[in-house]
Amino acid sequence: MAEPVAPRSVEFDLDRLASIDAHATVSLFEHAGYLPLPGLLPPPALEAMRAEVGRLLDHAKRRDFDMTCMGGTPRHMTTLGGLEIASTAPAVASLYRDDALLSALGRLVGMELRLADDPVERHVLNVLHRPGDTHGLHTDDYPIALVLFIESPRCETGCGHLEFFDACRPGERATKMHPPGDAYVLRADRFPHRVQPIHDGCQRTVLNFAYGAAGVPVSASPSASILYA
Secondary structure (H helix, E strand, O other): OOOOOOOHHHOOOHHHHHOOOHHHHHHHHHHHOEEEEOOOOOHHHHHHHHHHHHHHHOOOEEEEEEEHHHOOEEEEEEEEOHHHHHHHOHHHHHHHOOHHHHHHHHHHHOOOEEEOOOOOOOEEEEEEOOOOOEEEEEOOOOOEEEEEEEEOOOOOOOOOOEEEEOOOOOOOEEEEOOOOOOEEEEEOOOOOEEEOOOOOOOOEEEEEEEEEEOOOOOOOOOHHHHHHO
């Protein structure tokens, strides 16, 4: 059976990706493990994606526990895994596996990207919406994470910010905030990262696309199945 084709209304702004100078981004990504992609979802696509996510939220599950295999760090969030997303929102699954997207991202990070073998982890929904909600410190099984912002906190002081650490430089960390429609790429297997706790009245809704890369082994942990299965 042919893979579903995403409607044009929810396509990424691939022209924006094509206009970025890869000579600069490859070096930046190798050093920092992080690459911002502002405006990857232009306004019409963002609204269409919000409609997709609205349907997904009816199937999402609340999670409140400490992830033992990640040092006992907390998980207070609402999630949905890849299998349910593929069956409920085929447009999201189609975007995930888009050849043009993989080629464009691979050019910017200097890696040949591949679809994740684990269908649970390929594309997941993470929603932080209660006071104190957080996605505690962890690394991912797959090396590349593309994170798409559907909703973002309004606060500017540590609410729902991405925080990541350089595993090769203990003590060094960075925090980043993104508005809806933005995205970032993270070297998620090598840079430990977390989402700072959400404040009362704020919400952070993201889709996370996980990709493998040629020549990069995939770490094996039960974290994804615990959080998303």
